[in-house]
Amino acid sequence: MRVRLTINGEARQLEVDPRQSLLDVLRETLDLTGTKKGCNQGACGACTILLDGKRVLSCLTLAVMHEGARVTTIEGLAKGEELHPLQAAFIEHDGFQCGYCTPGQIMSGVGCIAEGHACSAQEIRHRRSDRRRGGKERTMIPSGLAAKSRR
Numbered sequence: 548m549r550v551r552l553t554i555n556g557e558a559r560q561l562e563v564d565p566r567q568s569l570l571d572v573l574r575e576t577l578d579l580t581g582t583k584k585g586c587n588q589g590a591c592g593a594c595t596i597l598l599d600g601k602r603v604l605s606c607l608t609l610a611v612m613h614e615g616a617r618v619t620t621i622e623g624l625a626k627g628e629e630l631h632p633l634q635a636a637f638i639e640h641d642g643f644q645c646g647y648c649t650p651g652q653i654m655s656g657v658g659c660i661a662e663g664h665a666c667s668a669q670e671i672r673h674r675r676s677d678r679r680r681g682g683k684e685r686t687m688i689p690s691g692l693a694a695k696s697r698r
Contacts, residue, residue, distance in 0.1 A: 548562070548563055548564070548565045548611050549561070549562055549563075550563055550610055550611050550613070550614055551614060551615055552610070552613060552614075552615070552616055552617075552618055553615075553616070553617045553618065554573075554577060554579070554618045554620070554623070555579075555618070555619060555620060555622055555623025556623060559577070561576060561577075561610070563576065563610045563611060565609065565611050566609070567609065567610050567611075568605060568606050568607070568608065568609060568610065569596070569598075569603075569605040569606075569608050569609065569610045569613065569618070570582060570584055570587075570594045570605035570606040571584075571610075572610040573596070573605060573618070573620060579620050579622050581620055581621035581622045581650045582594055582595075582596055582605060582620050582621060582650060582651070582654075583647055583648065583650060583651060584606065585606075585647070585648060585651070586606075587606045588606070588607075589604045589606060589607040591648065591651075592604065592648065592651045592652065592655055593647065593648040593650070593651040594606040594651060595650075595651040595652075595654040595655045595658070596618055596619060596620050596654055597617075597618070597619040597654060597657065597658055597661075598613060598616055598617070598618055599616050599617050600617070600619075600658070600661060601658060601662070602654065602655055602658030602659070602662075619654075620650075620654070621650035621653060621654055624653070624654075624657065631653075631657065633653050633656045633657050633660070634653055637649065637652075637653060
């Protein structure tokens with residue numbers, strides 16, 4: 548099945564299996580491997596992307612459902628060599644741990660800020676996509692607040 552998507556600012560026409568998740572299209576068809584496959588059940592947040600500016604767990608949505616949509620992955624955040632403010636804040640606050648889920652955390656944070664949901668540490672704590680990974684809290688909250696102030 549053919550689907551048109553704008554991926555990180557680039558218009559694409561793709562032939563996809565109608566059962567293929569957006570995550571699998573990004574990783575396997577387009578070789579955009581920054582978006583991670585963690586639990587593949589929508590619980591961990593490693594696959595978070597922005598779909599038309601809103602946070603979406605790409606493992607839980609079929610690519611064919613989003614004809615004409617704008618998709619932003621971690622690869623599409625930086626403007627050339629200039630990191631997105633949240634990427635820079637993650638570096639500044641040492642927010643990586645093992646790094647596997649970091650792209651999803653950053654994408655969730657970018658969406659959270661864009662949606663106006665990063666006004667306080669409590670709100671960031673409540674809205675982040677991976678409430679199961681407690682170790683991120685000490686860096687995600689200061690990173691989110693720092694990035695919001697840089698906007």
